[in-house]
Amino acid sequence: MEKPLTANFRPGEPLSLKEYEKLGGYQALRTALKMGPDEIIQLISQSNLRGRGGAGFPTGTKWSAVPSPKDLPGTRYFIADADEMEPGTFKDRLLMEGDPHQFLEGVIIGSYAIHAEEAFIFLRWEYTLAQSRLKSAISEAYSRGYLGNDIMGTGVNVRVHLHVSAGRYICGEGTALVNSLEGKRAVPHSKVPRQTDCGLWGRPTLMNNVETLCNVPHIINNGPEWFKNLSNSKDGGTKIYAVSGKVKRPGAWELPMGTTIREILEENAGGMRDGLKFRGVMPGGASTDFLVEQHLDVKMDYDSVQKAGSRLGTGTMIVLDDQTCPVGMVHNLEHFFARESCGWCTPCREGLPWVASILKAMEEGHGQPDDLDVLRFHTKHLGPGRTYCALAPGAMEPLQSALVYFREDFERHITEKRCPWR
Amino acid sequence: MLTDDMKKKIEEECHRCGNRQGACIEAIQTAQTFWGWISDENMEHIARFLGMSPAELDGVASFYNHIYRKPVGKHIVMVCDSVSCWVMGYEKLLDHMTQRLGIGLGGTTADGLFTMVPIQCLGACDKAPAIMIDEKLYTDLTPEKFDRIIEKYREGA
Amino acid sequence: MATIYIDNKPFEVEEGQSLLSACLSLGFNIPYFCWHPAMHSVGSCRQCAVKQFRDENDTRGYIIMSCMCGVQDGMRISIDDPEARQFRAGVIQWLMTNHPHDCPICDEGGECHLQDMTVMTGHTLREFRFKKRTYNNQDLGPFLNHEMNRCIQCYRCFRFYVDYAGGRDFHVFGINRRIYFGRHKDGPLENEFSGNLVEVCPTGVFTDKTLKKHYTRKWDLQTAPSVCVHCSLGCNTIPGERYNMLRRILNRYNGQVNRYFLCDRGRFGYEFVSSDKRIRKPIVRSEIGDASHTVSSDEALSRVCKILSESPGIVGIGSPRASLESNFMLRALVGPSRFYAGLSDQDTRIVSSIVNTLTKGPARSPSLHDTELADAVLVLGEDLTNSAPMLALAMRQTVRVKPMDLVDARKVPRWDDSAVRKVMQDSKGPLFIASPAPGKLDEIASGTYHAAPPDLARLGFAIAGELSSNAAHVTDLPRDLQSVAQRIAQFLMEAQRPLVISGTGCGSESVVQAAANVALALIENGRKADLCYVLPECNSLGLGLMDAGSLDDALNEIRSGKADTVIVLENDLYRRMSSELAEELFRAARHVIAIDHTVTKTTERAHLVLPAGTFAESDGTFINNEGRGQRFFQVIACRDGIRESWRWIIDIMSEIGRPEVTEMSKLDDVTASMAEAMPAFADLPKIAPRADFRQRGMKIARQPHRYSGRTAMLANVTVHEPKPAEDPDTPLAFSMEGYQEQPPSALIPRFWSPGWNSVQSVNKFQSEINGPLVGGDPGLRLIEPLSAEHTVFFSHIPEALQHRPDEWYFVTLYHIFGSEELSVMSPGIGERAPAPYVGLRTDDAAALGFHEGDLVKVIIDTETQQLEVKIVPGLPMGVAGLPVGLPGISWVQLPAWGRLSTI
């Protein structure tokens, strides 16, 4: 089984530039520079690479949406979203710490593909190790001429800036991220105009997730067919899946896209800890609906998970066992989302803290029968289109599914006036 | 007052962004590494240096959780309170930490050594519970492990 | 036009607008908070949700925010849809989770948009049972009260203050549910338009602190349509009265003038009406300096009669702050040849130059709203923020006109405010400001030039010279300045709607003429150029149109002995001429009769003072800088001895048996007579309906139908409910009896509509959102330009300023708070006014050895005064600035050479 993304991971220090080059590093960049932007985009489109940031948007389509310099001359920007803050998610950290040059190569190729000469890596503050590794990788790349002006004598310029964020989950949202880079409050922006037309400082801007970009050099090197064949489903490539919670071996693994939940949980994570039973799982981070026993054979790809009623999200699972309180777990999630709401739109700003308060009250034995109605009101009215961005709808996903799959737990909290798990 | 060193660093950031406001978060972080926190007065100094009004800068600064507007201890203990750590029982650990340090979240120890704050998922979910002290991550934390770590910081002080 | 289906009924609506605005224009009630007609949509509050259906067969539909969707032909929506209604009620429920529910003690209660929207959505049952968050409030200075707990986080204040008005000392702080709107620290809000937060905030976070001092509920206020008296723009206002006291000023929408906003001087300057310097009874004193005593009105009248009947000649001195009617009656009393405008020679000349340019040439004066539509602007000689504040606010919108091209090119709808700002970024249309000293607007200007007035005029002439070979050329301009002139000429020529702004601000006729030349040259080139002049006072243009002589002429008339009696109408001569000349006038005249509402140096010296009504106690007409005649109406019935100035004069004339006034008793008689006597004012009677106008047989009620305590108000004085004051002059009644709905636009006493108790109810009075009021905006343009063949260029180009070794060239500096005579008597404005000073640039001060705060002697002409030095960076070399009109500073005609020395 090929594991292109993690093949070069090794314990301790990541590969130096020399070692990376020896293993074929920056070959893709050379090839790409010869191919030219249009051909690169075509290749990426053919590979069926879909964004690994959570929404699964086809990367090739996104890249081709950036207006050509003929139609709109001038500066354009490339941004790598390395703000990974979705609770339960740590795949981008592993990629940046494990093989920073692979990521960087993706950034450079992406920038070149959209004619961007400036690229930003938006890194969350807490990823201090990734930060130092990226810093040295960037300076290595500059000194070897993979970055900067006139890359490898081709006349292509790409400069990469590492921006260390000052915190806040919402910064990961693409439009909020741009505001933050501009030195503003990280409040999301409406989808009009599209970022690819008018993003950072009003210029065409393309943004991709770290994992998405790590795939790029491999697609260039091995071609779209190879990439598609890595997968067990129609979405191309491998995927970094991860599991946290009370399993035997929590961790992250690169597996074919479309590996089933069961395989990941049982074969890779070693199954539940002794004495505990599986109760549910959030398949792709904190803002995805719970799946339960009956879904264990669902393939972890975009469409299959969606069909099962959840989202692939970041592909990093959080497992709920039978001795952990689902209400408490959801309370933890909603408390998080309430705190991280940017405060721009009403339903999110006022609704999430209310939801969190109710769940807290339930946990403390003060739940009331009407509370369930209020919670359902929120899951309905904090849905997509009703709030300004996707934070609140994401926050409602675990809650709405918990209300379905773990209804009796909620009811017991209310009738017993306590948390039965404490 | 901003030191020359800070000014130089901030100026570099401005240059990199091509826009002074664009560098404001970096500017604050730069200053904060020197001062530990940003007083109202210092906020005004930074704003002036960037050609922003204090209100404009503070409006931005107050959005982000890594910008401190009140004095903090020498070390910041960031306790991941997100879902994986919760499942793995961080709350019990927090109780222990609270007792051990004698402060709650948001508090600073009397000796000025530690400030404890909650933090979003540290991305160490497979090794939960996790905390971060200043720029260093500690995982698979147990009360005993925490005590040992704290001792080290105390000795270093 | 597009057809949209609302709850299955088709409606024709204009394309290119948001669905919310279209629905409101159609008269539907959709609740909203973050949307504002002038600031458009950002989609933050989520209150305006409706349901959209894909087609006729779609029964599920999906919720959309009506403010964030453009009108599309064939679109089907439902406002009534149960799910949409549930969501909207939910939004109120969310907003109210933390709201303190303190309506009974909240100043906003009764005119609160949040209250209205709560009722509109039907949200009545509170399900939230947790603790509310609370905030600390800030001291924001004399104008605004801050009560953050009431905030519903609609972001309107921030968007108005920062995005719309360019304020920089206010922001939104924090995140999640702990969002805070305020200043970085306590302190007065610095922006000149901060008072609009009172109306912009949909609830009681920002309320009028001056109203708080003498609080009255909206429904207990007697109101009438009025016009601001604090500058020449003539913003429309709604003053509110209770217990014979003026309680506050609110904006009155006029689509052509101020639209949704007022400046802080206009909003908070009103307290002079209740000043303890008000004159309420006739005053007499035998000689200047003698003790005075009050007399009855009859006694006063008979004394005036005696004086007038014994006098060989009477001189009448009018005033640019008095109504047309009052000025006209004075003119009628003394005769046209002895009626003087009450301005210095130079000021009279400048105003008359402006009047001539606008009435005898092809340049058109734009309305205030027109100026917002210009795509290139040259400001010559004005510090707009201080001399015509709302024009400065307009300029902040004007510079966005040109960059709208970018927005259109990206097919971003203009109503999508955050998208528009994203596309526009910092790009601004051309705005060049040439003025004596730097001003706040410089920050949005594409170029500035600070020089002494003659040099400003020369730049103006040079621009005109670049544009037209017929215009006089400046031959000896420095090369770099000539290229500046070229650049300006070029952007003005490239514009669709170029605008030239100038005015009386720097006291220079040349500047006014140079500006005219630029506009004329553009017109000659076939451009649709507007020429906007700023004048000093609310009726300066009206008085200018009356074409009267100057104060110097009046003085000469008295000096010559042909006249011995002077009647001064609402005018403090010490603000118009040097004190030396004023003293001479008082010495030379045997009798000085003053008609004014407030004690001034002039009334303190007059032998007889008749108490006039302020704008609040009078009806009359002002002509604003556009040439728009606007009627203002009494909101307080005259009491004590107070009468409208024109009425005093009618009474005097009838007392001395003048035949013209036998048939004259009401305002309509005066306007009719004026229209007949002076062709320029032929349309004066048409500005507002006559006094006999009735709507459904009724007068328009000044008091709202909810007016309370009518029978109890005076219970401490009398148990009988007093008869309401008569109003023979207007179709308005001092009563709650009368027509309560929508009257003709000139007579709208307040905005209110069922379910809409807040100022947002203006929606219901407009023909469409952002459009004119139903039936047309009030006011009537009394001047119109002639055709282009009447172009005559001015040709007198002044010499460049030559520095003098021992002298300084003194120029005017204006202050929004302080320079205007009446508003500065209001405590809040007074608090914000600077202390008198003389301004010097840094190096000039240094060369003189002066430091900020040093007391120095300033000698100009015959006037010597001691003033503190203030550093005014950016003043031209060798030029000193003197603030205009501040209390404690003496009048001198500026610009002028003068000397500076240590004491």
Ligand SMILES: Cc1cc2nc3c(=O)[nH]c(=O)nc-3n(C[C@H](O)[C@H](O)[C@H](O)COP(=O)(O)O)c2cc1C
């Ligand atoms: C609230 C919120 C937080 C997000 N955080 C992240 C993040 O931390 N990292 C990330 O890559 N994408 C994040 N996203 C998704 C991004 O908006 C964006 O879709 C993604 O970076 C695009 O990259 P991709 O096409 O390569 O997936 C977030 C989205 C939302 C709504």
Ligand code: SF4
């Ligand atoms: S203070 Fe008023 S205007 Fe500002 S956000 Fe709050 S409710 Fe809206």
Ligand code: FES
């Ligand atoms: S008015 Fe439409 S979202 Fe606020």
